[in-house]
Amino acid sequence: MNRYTLLQRLIHWLVALMVLGLLLGGLAFWALDYEGLSKLLGEDTTNMLFMVHKSVGILILVLTLLRIWLRKRTPAPPYDPPLGLIERMVGGGVHLLLYLFLIALPIVGWVATAASGYPIQFFGTQLPGLIGENKELGAMLFTYHGIGGLIVAGLLLIHIAAGLKHWRLKDGIMTRISLP
Template identity: 35%
Template sequence: MTTNTAAARRYSTGAMIFHWLIAILVIVNWRIAEAAEHAEMPAKAEIFADHKALGIAILVLTLGRLMWRWTHPVPPLPSTLKAWEAKLARFVHILFYVLLIGLPLGGWLANSLAGRAVEFFGMFTIPALPVGSNEELGKTIFDLHATGGEIFIYLIGLHILGALKHTFFDKNGGIFRMLPFGKVPG
């Protein structure tokens, strides 16, 4: 297969599965956090328990995705991209990985500082990190976690707009690079 085939310009099936699964879970987890913010106790704590568990699942899947990425070739960006578009795409993808790892770790750390373990959907308990107790620092980290989550949502919006622009205006394959169907031009 030459590097000019559509398959070489499309992400691997494993990368697609990781991408879409993580994307769906991130959106669901954002909506869970929003629901928890508007709930009263004890429902609020139960909803946040699901948010925390899903965050750990996202962390594990992200680490799996990174291992997949390091062992499977990534298709080159379309040659039609302007230099600033390519740089922005790379920067946003790096920020995605930072947030996909940093947000769950930050949430786990903040819970640990508050002396709380993370229940993984009633299947098992993820123990608190051995960091001691510091409620004030935990609250600060929770605030940073919330701000990071908001930034993440805006980046996702930017990512979606970019994929749509490249698909429908630039016609360079855009979203079809991350789907097993659709035209990815040469």
Template identity: 70%
Template sequence: MTIQRYTLLQRLLHWLIALMVFGLLAAGFTFWSLGYEGTVGLFGEELTNMLYKIHKTFGILLLLLMIARIALRRVSPAPPHDPPLSGVERMVGGGIHLLLYALLIGLPIGGWLATAASGYPIQFFDLTLPGIIGENKELGATLFFYHGIGGLVVLGLVLVHTAAGLKHWRLKDGIMTRISLP
């Protein structure tokens, strides 16, 4: 068995994005389940506003990192599996990766649109970015609803992806070595 690995930059991006996704999901589900008033009641107004700003900032960073990851993947394709995966493993794993990539690009864009439509500032660190679309509170509420549903789907995909990673780690078949850091 010859173990081939992703490039160091690809591996770093994978784990950085994974950490960001966990943080974004935690904050997003807090906002979704408690709403603004509930979050203020739990954390106070200043910390709540900071959490929203951080969530927006890291959402935009996630979008940028995913674009970089896709560009890098075009230049440095995935290393071959040795031994090869079964057809079902390739299909399921490839499908999960494709859905994750699509959602990790679509969710930040959807959040940006929902925020703009709701009349809130698009914060990226201390900058305020353009809203892309005009204010429409009803549309904003609908987009935030679907943003939350997308977050639930990402959580499900991440759980399946993590379970598969643990399975391959336990099998010691080299899959986890491909993406592990040094």
């Protein structure tokens, strides 16, 4: 059977779940901001949510880099049956953009956090800020971070729609990345 390795499949689904969680959290941060979330959930819970968001973002960065390294060592299994040119181009483009954004978004979030004067937390451990405080730059980078999150959401919708199409067609494409 043409499948990715078990480790590649586990990383795919783990990152997928984490990205969905970060997108939902990011939407809450955008819609309610810190003050709104603090009023709704309390300051301690809000701080914990921001820490988890930062930590999971850094974890996604590490797992994405690991996934790329694994992909270099073990190429993707061939499509059986082969995909048409348009499907290969669109699928390859969406995958490439997802990889780029799953690397860039955590880095932009990390730099935006540092520039805004907030701590860089990784599950309770303090990480270096990468740059000094610059509130104006931080605000601009957080805007880009949010726009990037919306782009990732759009790319995920395309990716999920394609997966559902292949699952519905039962053409074997989904077995490449499925866990069982």
